[in-house]
Amino acid sequence: MKLIFEISEQGKRCATLRTPEVNHTKVGKKFARTTKLELPEVSEVDFSRHYTALSRRAFGVDNGFYPLGSCTMKYNPKINEEVAALAGFTRIHPLQPENTVQGALEVMNTLSGYLAEITGMDAVTLQPNAGAHGEYTGLLLIAAYHASRKDFKRTKVIVPDSAHGTNPASAVMAGFEIINVPSDEQKGVDLEELKKVVGDDTAALMLTNPTTLGLFEKNIKQISKIIHDAGGLLYYDGANLNAVMGVVRPGDMGFDVVHLNLHKTFSTPHGGGGPGSGPVGCKSALAQFLPDPRVEKTDKGYKFVCSKKSIGKVASFYGNFGVYVRALTYIITLGAEGIKSAAQHAVLNANYLKANIEDLYPTEKGRHCMHEFVVSMQELKDKTGVSAMDIAKTMIDRGYHPPTMYFPLIIHEALMFEPTETETKQTLDEVITALREIYDEAFKDPEYMKAAPHHAQIGRPDEVKAARQPIVRYKK
Amino acid sequence: MSDYLSTTEKETSEMLKSIGVNSIDELFDDIPRDLKLKKLNLPQGKSQQETMEIMTALSKKNKVYDVILRGAGSYDHYIPSMVKNLASRSEFITAYTPYQAEMSQGILQAIFEYQSMICNLTGMDVSNASVYNGANAAAEAMLMSTDRTRKVFITFDNIRPDTLKVLNTYAHRRGITVCVLPSKEGVCDLKALKEHLDDTSAAVYIEQPNYFGLLEDAEKIGELAHEAKAKFVMGCNPIALAIVKSPAECGADIAVGDAQPLGLPMAFGGPYVGFMACTEKEMRKMPGRIVGETTDHDGNRAYVLTLQAREQHIRREKAFSNICSNQAYCALIASMYMAAMGPSGMEEVANACVSYAHYFADALASLGFALKYNGEFFHEFVTVSTIPAEKILKALDKEGILGGLKLSDNEILWCTTETLTKADIDRAVEVIRRVK
Numbered sequence: 001m002k003l004i005f006e007i008s009e010q011g012k013r014c015a016t017l018r019t020p021e022v023n024h025t026k027v028g029k030k031f032a033r034t035t036k037l038e039l040p041e042v043s044e045v046d047f048s049r050h051y052t053a054l055s056r057r058a059f060g061v062d063n064g065f066y067p068l069g070s071c072t073m074k075y076n077p078k079i080n081e082e083v084a085a086l087a088g089f090t091r092i093h094p095l096q097p098e099n100t101v102q103g104a105l106e107v108m109n110t111l112s113g114y115l116a117e118i119t120g121m122d123a124v125t126l127q128p129n130a131g132a133h134g135e136y137t138g139l140l141l142i143a144a145y146h147a148s149r150k151d152f153k154r155t156k157v158i159v160p161d162s163a164h165g166t167n168p169a170s171a172v173m174a175g176f177e178i179i180n181v182p183s184d185e186q187k188g189v190d191l192e193e194l195k196k197v198v199g200d201d202t203a204a205l206m207l208t209n210p211t212t213l214g215l216f217e218k219n220i221k222q223i224s225k226i227i228h229d230a231g232g233l234l235y236y237d238g239a240n241l242n243a244v245m246g247v248v249r250p251g252d253m254g255f256d257v258v259h260l261n262l263h264k265t266f267s268t269p270h271g272g273g274g275p276g277s278g279p280v281g282c283k284s285a286l287a288q289f290l291p292d293p294r295v296e297k298t299d300k301g302y303k304f305v306c307s308k309k310s311i312g313k314v315a316s317f318y319g320n321f322g323v324y325v326r327a328l329t330y331i332i333t334l335g336a337e338g339i340k341s342a343a344q345h346a347v348l349n350a351n352y353l354k355a356n357i358e359d360l361y362p363t364e365k366g367r368h369c370m371h372e373f374v375v376s377m378q379e380l381k382d383k384t385g386v387s388a389m390d391i392a393k394t395m396i397d398r399g400y401h402p403p404t405m406y407f408p409l410i411i412h413e414a415l416m417f418e419p420t421e422t423e424t425k426q427t428l429d430e431v432i433t434a435l436r437e438i439y440d441e442a443f444k445d446p447e448y449m450k451a452a453p454h455h456a457q458i459g460r461p462d463e464v465k466a467a468r469q470p471i472v473r474y475k476k
Numbered sequence: 477m478s479d480y481l482s483t484t485e486k487e488t489s490e491m492l493k494s495i496g497v498n499s500i501d502e503l504f505d506d507i508p509r510d511l512k513l514k515k516l517n518l519p520q521g522k523s524q525q526e527t528m529e530i531m532t533a534l535s536k537k538n539k540v541y542d543v544i545l546r547g548a549g550s551y552d553h554y555i556p557s558m559v560k561n562l563a564s565r566s567e568f569i570t571a572y573t574p575y576q577a578e579m580s581q582g583i584l585q586a587i588f589e590y591q592s593m594i595c596n597l598t599g600m601d602v603s604n605a606s607v608y609n610g611a612n613a614a615a616e617a618m619l620m621s622t623d624r625t626r627k628v629f630i631t632f633d634n635i636r637p638d639t640l641k642v643l644n645t646y647a648h649r650r651g652i653t654v655c656v657l658p659s660k661e662g663v664c665d666l667k668a669l670k671e672h673l674d675d676t677s678a679a680v681y682i683e684q685p686n687y688f689g690l691l692e693d694a695e696k697i698g699e700l701a702h703e704a705k706a707k708f709v710m711g712c713n714p715i716a717l718a719i720v721k722s723p724a725e726c727g728a729d730i731a732v733g734d735a736q737p738l739g740l741p742m743a744f745g746g747p748y749v750g751f752m753a754c755t756e757k758e759m760r761k762m763p764g765r766i767v768g769e770t771t772d773h774d775g776n777r778a779y780v781l782t783l784q785a786r787e788q789h790i791r792r793e794k795a796f797s798n799i800c801s802n803q804a805y806c807a808l809i810a811s812m813y814m815a816a817m818g819p820s821g822m823e824e825v826a827n828a829c830v831s832y833a834h835y836f837a838d839a840l841a842s843l844g845f846a847l848k849y850n851g852e853f854f855h856e857f858v859t860v861s862t863i864p865a866e867k868i869l870k871a872l873d874k875e876g877i878l879g880g881l882k883l884s885d886n887e888i889l890w891c892t893t894e895t896l897t898k899a900d901i902d903r904a905v906e907v908i909r910r911v912k
Contacts (some may be wrong), residue, residue: 252511472769
């Protein structure tokens with residue numbers, strides 16, 4: 001389809017504004033733009049058709065099955081969008097007097113309280129704009145905590161080899177060195193290896209639980225003891241909280257700092273890559289370091305407070321407020337029992353899918369998975385030449401979004417399925433049938449699968465060409 | 477209560493049977509029993525109708541002003557209907573980052589178009605797919621421009637306070653010094669800059685217009701930065717760029733800013749969207765997603781996430797940034813806004829902003845509210861008066877007008893946009909006239 005620049009015609013226009021009723025003031029010559037502003041010129045019909053066409057070439061949760069592991073593509077409730085669009089939430093300026101935004105402060109205070117309860121933490125900041133931003137913020141809290149105790153030698157952050165790439169990247173941004181620790185045979189943290197690397201230079205261990213393999217880290221109590229005995233802190237990557245919310249809390253597992261993804265666990269939409277929101281919770285010993293400002297409830301209403309020991313600000317104003325409104329709407333709707341049942345059904349759906357394909361799509365044996373599971377297609381690839389990528393692309397031909405591919409890095413030819421709790425059994429049954437047929441196809445016609453997709457918007461794109469000769473903008 | 481589940485009790489028991497367990501609880505056997513939570517201390521779930529009532533009541537505890545004369549980093553602009561309407565299509569809202577190019581061409585093309593528009597607006601060669609907000613864009617530009625030998629990031633005390641705070645946070649643990657030079661008459665002091673630039677200077681960062689609404693002699697500042705072999709980073713208001721010299725025209729290496737004025741509501745500070753663009757030379761150091769054009773195996777035009785060797789999921793601890801989720805949906809809205817307005821509409825908005833600001837400033841001057849600075853301003857300006865700022869703002873508030881931002885006891889930072897009418901400004905002036 002054409003780019004909006006390619007349907008542009010000089011002189012066409014769309015939205016019009018009132019003519020100002022005051023004298024026209026021009027920007028002085030010294031400051032005035034001299035180059036032409038090359039933006040598209042389109043009519044309202046052009047505009048509407050163009051963006052409708054783009055939307056028809058997008059695939060969201062409302063379009064179909066979206067088992068993108070680690071991303072928790074659950075249904076995004078429509079009420080959340082309607083509430084977030086209320087004038088009382090959108091038409092308020094971030095620097096309005098506090099007494100005129102008591103509702104907004106109450107949203108922030110209430111949501112922080114609910115998230116503290118769900119995670120078992122003592123205090124929460126909502127400010128970080130995304131999960132990785134939350135990791136970064138949490139690690140700054142940890143740095144501030146050690147520094148406040150004059151414990152300056154804690155320069156290292158331990159990260160399992162199965163961790164999300166953001167973990168080590170965030171730790172480096174926060175000024176730490178990375179120690180990678182391997183997984184054991186059960187795909188959990190190898191305790192012996194962990195003992196070897198902890199010491200008086202350990203600032204923290206970053207852990208996802210359930211792990212990125214969708215398995216609960218059974219040794220969590222021992223891990224917590226090893227880290228805490230060495231004087232380090234335990235960081236919880238909340239990407240997988242959807243599996244366990246209402247069932248077990250990071251705070252009770254021994255974690256000191258946690259980040260959440262409101263756009264995964266709490267149903268706020270992903271919007272094609274954001275905005276997300278990555279609140280950070282911590283135990284009371286770290287609360288004084290949280291970003292400024294925080295909302296406090298007083299006798300005279302809600303107010304912003306700052307802490308002298310705060311790490312400062314990590315984003316402008318108070319973060320992605322509109323996302324908080326949606327997440328709070330979701331938590332109020334679900335309540336205590338709904339939160340737990342969401343986790344239970346997320347785990348039920350994942351296990352149902354796993355149980356019905358694992359004879360063909362091998363995964364960790366003899367254990368139930370949590371909200372997601374990772375299969376290895378190495379054996380199939382050895383036999384047929386069909387890779388995890390080929391299976392993913394064949395799923396596209398059948399109208400399903402593929403699972404996450406080639407992650408975690410410790411599994412060869414990995415596919416990571418996360419159906420989420422909102423998926424229907426009918427869809428899961430269809431997918432099971434489709435995946436079983438696809439497996440058979442790999443033996444019957446591997447070449448066809450290697451060239452898939454055949455019925456998508458495009459065939460496989462040439463990524464090497466894109467990176468070697470980058471075209472990253474439209475030019476006439 | 478609604479939990480958005482899709483399975484009936486009958487289906488649930490069929491599924492349990494198929495898995496080979498008797499209850500859902502059995503699936504959680506890996507979790508040590510003593511760690512399990514008895515019950516969450518949260519209210520009971522509510523019906524959709526009740527939730528709507530609760531949230532609507534909360535929204536009504538916020539005051540929505542008829543007239544807004546405050547900016548300072550968040551701007552009230554008119555949002556065209558078709559932007560709101562087309563952006564609300566759920567294919568856009570409920571999609572993830574376009575990892576699977578074959579079924580995400582719409583999202584990828586939308587980002588490519590956004591990047592192209594940001595390049596056109598700023599005059600730069602390359603734009604990324606967005607970062608969190610304007611302050612974070614500045615911080616990412618700081619990380620991008622510093623290296624082992626050049627670790628001083630120079631800026632001035634006239635940038636937005638939030639930008640400075642975020643810069644300080646990001647600098648602290650990386651051994652970067654944020655050097656804040658004083659402004660003179662509200663604008664960057666070139667003499668001070670010249671004195672401070674040396675071979676440890678990584679970059680000079682200014683905002684255009686600056687926090688006080690004044691236009692900076694950006695070209696000159698860029699020249700000074702480059703003479704010292706430092707980078708030049710400009711933080712810009714995107715509406716101003718329609719009529720003010722672009723970062724490229726001023727010699728910037730990196731252009732950043734917050735695209736909130738492009739169709740995003742004030743929404744109590746977020747979600748907004750940080751834009752970030754640079755010269756081709758800096759391209760492979762830029763953080764964040766970038767969409768590129770390529771072809772598929774049949775030679776059809778195709779869009780993909782590209783230059784991923786910079787990113788965390790490939791490079792882990794060696795990545796240039798940890799950014800993963802960005803503000804893609806907000807970037808989509810910003811590009812829709814630019815497409816809806818077109819070049820002439822963008823210029824009209826910018827011209828209306830400036831014109832109202834000067835009309836208002838003149839009217840305030842006639843009431844004894846002198847401009848604090850003499851420099852040329854865009855759509856924000858600072859006044860000084862003998863009447864306490866608090867009194868003025870309270871009087872306006874009573875009339876449903878959100879006055880400017882109090883900077884000190886007798887200084888106010890005002891802002892005007894095209895959402896105002898002459899009558900709105902005249903009414904505000906009348907209210908101020910009556911304050912004694």
